[in-house]
Amino acid sequence: MAKAKKAAKKTSAKKSVRKIARKRAPQGEKRIHATDEETMDQIDSTAKRIYDTIHKSGRPDLKLPIRSLSNVSYDPKRGYLEIGNQNKVRTLSVNTVKNFAQTLRMMSLSKELISNNDFATKREAYYISKNWEEAKFDEQPESDTVMDDIEALFSVEAVNREQLRFYPEEHGGSVSGPLVVIDQDNTGRVARIDCSSFGSGAYSVPTSVEALQFETNADFILLIETGGMFQRLQSHRFWERMNCILVEMGGVPTRAVRRFVRRLADEERIPVYAFVDCDPYGIANIYRTIKVGSGSSAHINKFFCVPSARFLGVTPQDIIDYELPTHKLTDVDIKRAKDALKNDPFFKSHPAWKKAIEQLVKMGVRAEQQALAKWGLNYVIDEYLPQKLEHPDKFLP
């Protein structure tokens, strides 16, 4: 079912949705996430270990992997930023007792949610903590951090925040194109959603995508940075013309969008192309996160990135080739670019990227994807994208 070779050639419109048999996940993939049983076991055994240590008059501890770019490695064969083995051990002491209390209460809440087959949004969890008297959280970032800690604590066992039943607030991005999503809501009703029939609107990725099933015969997935560009391609039925699925990311995509695209790409074996602004943020933050994940959530990158993604544009060379209007790089831009060159294991291991970023810094300018409008509003649809899609082999890794 490899369709990559076709993708570049497709220029004519095709029938958007073709119902095909549901595909199974590729064999041999390690378990993606823990079952509810396993998650509750994790919580129980952690609590038990702490309880036992206390009653042996010892001081219990929690071993948390360090979540930052300094503790990740990148192997292009594996395809994602992998968390290293640096841990911080948090031992129960006068200084950490508050954090221990909050972490344990949060774990207890998680267990309760699982046994009731319910969930709490991150914000709701924060409000639930208001019942915990002194152990309550003052601000939501504090409870978010504790959730991340628990997730990292259990990451070896493939327990994600979603398995802990804490859901993010943000919505996933918009999707349109030849794709049917088969979903099931809490009541168990099954819905078949045709992503080509939203008119001028679009399907929106739900917060938890693990149970979704897909049917598609699209040739590729195009990830688009801005809502404006998505709007243009969507309303001109670009997806129909190129037989592709359009996904709007709205900046750095949420976990759900990343996971959605990852599953779609893996299970349906469709190539993924990213179309973002040509600036250090578009490259080093948005694209890098889709492709290999991020430093701060390194413990979950394995599942929440799309290693097969490739960079369509806008490339620094495009700025020259298409004579795009530009803005000067800001100090922040330059710092971000230099940082990527120096500290980011992903860029460091791809000479093509090194060259491109160095070129950008040298040019000292950036260009937005919508700058293509200089040549006419639909230039992007009629010329730029088709031209680029002729040579997917030339996309940056």
Add this chain to the structure above:
Amino acid sequence: MSKGKQGLLFDEGGSSAVKPKAPARKKKAPQTKKSASTRTKAAPRSKKAPGPAPSAESMSKKQREISVSEFFAKNRHLLGFDNPAKALLTTIKELVDNSLDAADEARIPAEVDITIDQISEDRFRVTCTDNGPGIVPKNVPLVFGKLLYGSKFHRLKMSRGQQGIGVSAAGMYGLLTTGHAIRVISRTAKNKPANRFEIAIDTQKNHPAVKKQDEIEWDRPHGTSVEIELEASYRKGHHSVDNYIRQISLANPHATLRYRAPDRANDMDLTVYAGVTNELPPETAEIQPHPYGVELGVLMQMLRETKARTVQNFFHTEFSRVSNKVAGDIAKLARVPANRKPAKVDRKEAEALHKAIPQTKIMAPPTDCIAPIGEELLEKALTSIHPAEFITATTRRPVVYRGNPFLVETAIAYGGAELSADDAAIVYRYANRVPLQYQHGACAISKAVAATDWKKYGLQQPKGSVPVGPMVLMVHIASVWVPFTSESKEAIAHYPEIIKEIKLGLQDCGRKLGAHVRRKRRDADEEKKRSYITKYIPHVATALQEILELSDKDRERTVVTLTDVLERSRKM
């Protein structure tokens, strides 16, 4: 000697606000057209006024002596009488200074009664009665009716007064504003009668005009009572008389002050500051000038006037701490024969001698000429006034500026309910046990306080100013001659030696305070951590109970064990 400069009473322009009587001095105000034109007619600016030009002769007719008292009548601000509120404070200050000086010198534990009565809206009567040695009747008129008359100017001795102006200026101010003469009762011994006086001042002649004098019955065996009626206003607050008297008691822990404010209901309603010690301040000796810092001109004058026969003998007898050997060393170093007659020393040789002085090692001036309040008494007195949580004081060793020994004392009261943590520290300035109330901006003490790095001691300090915190800073300078910036004795001149000593004293107190502040923070931290244990352990146990479905008993057992574990780990 170095009084020379101090003695020049009039060369210093008053920096305080002047209310000039003479319109000629006024800045040209915007004028109406009419007056402008008349003015132009009368006196064209660049041209000569009509009439004959003044000649030396005509001018000489206008040249005449200005009496000191006349001068001061016009320039009362120079003495601290610039406004009614300040006039009241200055009057009380001069009276109390004199009473304490007299009692200390006579070695009598001072007891001073101060009363203020309000006679009308802006008129007050101030009475100050002491148990001092009294004043012999023949001197009373001069003491109170003649400016620049006193016992303290022509000597180097630590005392509150030093100029011989104070009380007569207050009396003159009263006379000028109310027409009432100063009233004095004084008695020198039990077997002598008490004398009552009413003394006005002839400002033309700077001479007392005794209006009344009689002998009276007085219930005190000795002492002096002075009463002045004056135009004034009584206020509360920082510059208030109430506050001032409190501050006097702080620097004079041996004295007892009884004070009745004008708003008190009756005569018996007194504020009493009882002395916190029975010991009098150590008796202070009068000293000779110390050679370090003597000015060349003064040295030359001393050489001319001395009774000594030789240069060596001159240094030995006229200066303090100069032994015969040291005197010889100075002469030798200056290459001036030690047996040269002082009067024969020429300018060049005098210069050489003057240069030789700082190069010769001379003992510091005797310390018995200055009586510090002392660390212990400072702390005691400060405690009785500001019941703070931390009090410390430092008395520095005497050093010299311009040949005058002086010493610095500093004290800090920190914390406690009375003091606000968000305000700038309250600074109490003292010179020879006298509080300084005005002109803090011009004072060396304020400068030294601001120049000290208080952040080192855990306090906040806006750049270049007084630290912020719940504290009172006290700085006392004791000297045989305090260098004030003006006759109103409100601010101390910025001698580098003095500023350096103040800073060293403040740093010493600051270090002790810093240790306290840090200890306090540590304790608060400890306390917080302790409360952490009791606050959060139950939550650890509750969560474990929920997850592991423990019994209540197990939960309680967990709380107890974990508390124990943490308490133990904290002690390690």
